[in-house]
Amino acid sequence: MKSPTQSIIPPLGPQEISARARHGILAGIWLAQFLSVFPPYDTTTPFNTFAVLSEISSDFKRSNEASWVGTAYLLATCTFTPLYGRLSTVLGRNGANQSALIFAALGILACGLSRNMGMLIAARFISGMGGGGIFTIASIITSDMYTMRSRSFIQSIGGIFYGLGMGLGGPIGGAITDWLGWRWAFLIQIPFFLIAYFLTTFNLSYAMPGTGRSTKEILKRIDYGGSLCLLGTMGSILLFLSLKYHDGLSWSTPTVILTLISSVIFLILFLVIEIYIAVEPILPVSFMTEKVPVLVGVSNALVAICNLSVTYYFPTWFQTVMLTSASTAGLHLLPNSICISSGSFFAGWMMKRYGRYKMMNLTFGILPFCAAILMTQMKETSNPAHLWLSIMPLGFGNAVVLQTVFIALVSSLPESQMPVGTGFAQLLRGIGQVGGLALASALFQSRLNTELHKRLPSGSEDLIKKIRHSARLVATLPPDTQRLARDAYASSIKSVFILAASASLLAYIARIPVGLFNQSFLLTLI
Structure with missing residues (x-):
């Protein structure tokens, strides 16, 4: 007893x-x-x-x-x-x-x-x-x-x-x-x-x-309203961009106007709920005044825009410009996956051994921008090494970035705020993923529509619509038409790579002050 x-x-x-x-x-x-x-x-x-x-x-x-x-x-x-x-x-x-x-x-x-x-x-x-x-x-x-x-x-x-x-x-x-x-x-x-x-x-x-x-x-404290309004905001934006740029509807079309208006209404409701109503908001207002969480969140969003843009359109370039099969085009993403794994391990090992992250971020964080620039220079006559390896700095650099900024974030927050801070960073990363894919798709479709109209003779509307909506169709076109379509795709995808490069460069700039504001990390390791 x-x-x-x-x-x-x-x-x-x-x-x-x-x-x-x-x-x-x-x-x-x-x-x-x-x-x-x-x-x-x-x-x-x-x-x-x-x-x-x-x-x-x-x-x-x-x-x-x-x-x-x-x-x-x-x-x-x-x-x-x-x-x-x-x-x-x-x-x-x-x-x-x-x-x-x-x-x-x-x-x-x-x-x-x-x-x-x-x-x-x-x-x-x-x-x-x-x-x-x-x-x-x-x-x-x-x-x-x-x-x-x-x-x-x-x-x-x-x-x-x-x-x-x-x-x-x-x-x-x-x-x-x-x-x-x-x-x-x-x-x-x-x-x-x-x-x-x-x-x-x-x-x-x-x-x-x-x-x-x-x-x-528990059920009382869940931010139902904020979650639904965030879903409505992002869903409406995606529908608007799809209708306007993928389906090619005019600005005067009622569904285009309604989806745009609904995205603004849902966004306003989301902000009102997060600031004034939610007991435990998914977007904590207090974090918006903290420099490190905001800068890390912005970096995560921009990195996601870069990653999604490249991941979707890098294989498209090989399928439509080089006329490879879909499976071969997809294999060009494999070096990126390998570099994500190796870059992640490298960053973790270096931080464990030396307890430093800022220099790694500054050194390797510029690699994704370099990769995107290399992609803009790809041509049908490019060296195979250029075509296969240009994506590798993207995976390695962004893996290092995501590891180091996560440590920067959690070391800047008290232990009790760490779970919420992690969710905050993931929220902005998710917004970057959805927004990045939507922006890249809208830019690609708009530019492709322009390039095809510029190259193909008048009266080719049906053909242009088919080419825009099916990458597989390009390989089946007659030689003369195929050449024009391949050039149009090359020019359009180049615009997406420029978007990826811009997002990556802005993310790099956003991360520069993180080390200045967050000096506690080294102290906790020494």
């Missing part, structure tokens, strides 16, 4: 758990990170998986709706990812991680069981509700379990799995599609999600202050 004076043993803290439990948690979150970018059609590997999406579109006979499969995932990621910073505090790390995994797995399962394109789009939205949260929770858990010096290295290993998922998702998904059918490319992931779920659930038992609130209190 315990004596009256014997105290109850308190639960272990995150840095007090056993090495075995810690390794089990890491295995679970890293597997989840790999799966979150592995799906056969994701926002990060569109051309690597072109054959899979083509098979799905043919099966459902709805190829004109195929672009919304990726867009739905992006919208959900942008909208729901910031909530996980708050959920990790009120639900606990385990509860928030379980929520992210369940949504991601349910979405993947629904993709494999989809009976029409509408169901598939909805399933990808559900998957996105969890997919973005997986990365946010992984960052928070890593920050809990490790000191500042060690967490940068551990975080970098997670970046390796992210790069592997990007690089292997397309080829493996395509092989499974050819062998078993496209549904199994989704369904085969479910057992691995279950493994990730059990690894984290049974090992993630440490306690954090402020958790354990009642379900009723």
